[in-house]
Ligand SMILES: Nc1ncnc2c1ncn2[C@@H]1O[C@H](COP(=O)(O)OP(=O)(O)OP(=O)(O)O)[C@@H](O)[C@H]1O
């Protein structure tokens with residue numbers, strides 16, 4: 001079971017009561033206060049303890065069947081802690097995760113080893129459980145997943161029109177440039193050039209580009225003030241930041257006529273003229289610190305200036321006393337207060353609705369509500385769904401017979417549609433994961449040190465029937481061999497940088513006739529080195545590669561953009577802006593109170 005959070009706690013309870021023989025539990029995290037409302041196996045005394053170790057102790061009280069429980073505190077993607085041989089011991093994998101990256105990884109491992117995987121996810125009242133039988137049914141990647149919404153740079157930097165634009169500006173641009181790790185680089189000539197190129201992709205307006213570059217440079221000058229050697233300079237930091245970002249930058253924007261032909265013009269903040277006095281009187285009374293705690297009320301402009309001042313002061317202090325940089329974290333009050341105040345002041349300038357700290361926290365922190373009941377229902381289906389696998393006799397990874405006994409299950413609060421199911425369908429033709437063949441490349445120490453890359457290429461060509469030549473990519477994107485690049489051919493495998501246990505090799509047919517193949521390098525003690533026995537299928541054209549996004553921290557399978565619309569009893573349509581005909585699947589309502597759960 002991967003993940004011991006909201007779904008994981010419920011699921012482990014179900015699995016333990018279902019009389020499983022041995023269950024391993026993996027989680028990388030420790031328990032926080034905010035987990036306790038739904039992760040019912042944890043208590044206040046457990047805060048800061050490892051989730052995996054704690055759940056195991058918690059279920060001992062009702063471990064009536066003496067299930068052997070093995071906790072692992074660690075990241076499931078860590079190939080040292082969890083090498084492929086470790087994965088291979090399991091008969092079934094349950095996901096109870098909260099992010100796409102780890103889900104994709106587990107999905108891939110199950111495809112390598114042909115292990116059945118029960119994938120589950122919830123968002124508020126919506127939830128989904130999907131049994132995955134590698135290469136027999138759709139995998140986690142067969143349906144494209146919604147990626148977080150991004151906004152054009154120009155909207156964020158020059159022409160915001162919604163609160164979210166100002167929040168994104170405050171968090172990802174302003175906060176980042178002033179306090180976070182990598183921003184000081186903007187001053188080097190090379191990085192300025194990179195920045196310019198990036199902006200040129202976004203807009204043709206030369207004046208706007210020059211303006212944005214100037215803004216960034218000035219911010220990096222302000223950043224220098226935070227730790228300036230002279231006290232007088234350090235004291236200038238907050239005032240000069242306010243004047244620059246809320247007055248000077250806005251006045252400069254107003255001089256670009258092209259931006260305001262069809263838009264309402266922003267109004268620069270007249271700080272010294274109108275607000276400086278009011279702000280200093282707020283600052284002079286300690287009792288006003290209460291403003292910061294009124295998080296469900298909308299603050300006035302001067303109150304936002306007060307919070308801006310206070311949070312900047314704290315951040316400046318932290319940077320001078322102990323920290324080298326500060327990253328935004330919704331639970332770090334100083335960073336949240338800064339972003340709330342800066343976003344709201346910018347909203348006032350651009351005539352956009354101002355929001356409460358509570359509301360901005362949800363948006364800036366990408367908070368998705370987690371509901372204990374939905375987690376409990378989904379975990380119930382997850383554990384029940386696995387039973388059909390144990391009841392049937394699966395041999396040689398032939399899952400053909402169980403497919404008709406398994407379904408994807410959806411829950412929601414739509415009236416009369418609490419629970420719906422859909423039959424499993426085969427792997428998608430365009431799926432970037434299923435359309436590859438996979439296997440283990442077992443290498444023992446001897447071969448690793450004696451085989452050259454040329455030996456490996458020759459073996460690949462002979463073993464899999466390539467017509468001519470192949471190309472090989474190591475890890476994410478490192479080309480180690482192709483027809484035009486043979487520098488590594490005479491190197492021993494162990495001499496190639498990054499060629500190590502747990503890394504992946506993508507082998508592609510230069511003739512484009514056979515499908516791609518992904519090999520998992522396994523150097524854990526093996527008797528003899530060998531290539532997997534795989535019969536490569538003809539290559540399918542136009543296989544989509546998923547768009548990777550660093551911020552893929554989505555919690556759920558179903559998002560607003562990927563909503564489930566249940567049109568009638570018979571049909572279930574996943575609407576993710578793709579051809580909806582191709583997404584139609586047969587749905588079977590479950591009997592909610594009878595025994596005929598078909599999961
Ligand atoms: N790569 C990973 N390896 C191991 N465990 C992971 C990995 N990624 C996520 N998890 C775990 O999956 C669990 C998901 O649970 P849940 O969705 O309830 O999130 P949470 O982090 O507990 O809650 P919240 O995000 O609301 O604080 C978490 O306990 C998290 O630590």
Ligand SMILES: [Zn+2]
Pocket residue numbers: 138139140141142143427428431432433434435
């Ligand atoms: Zn797939």
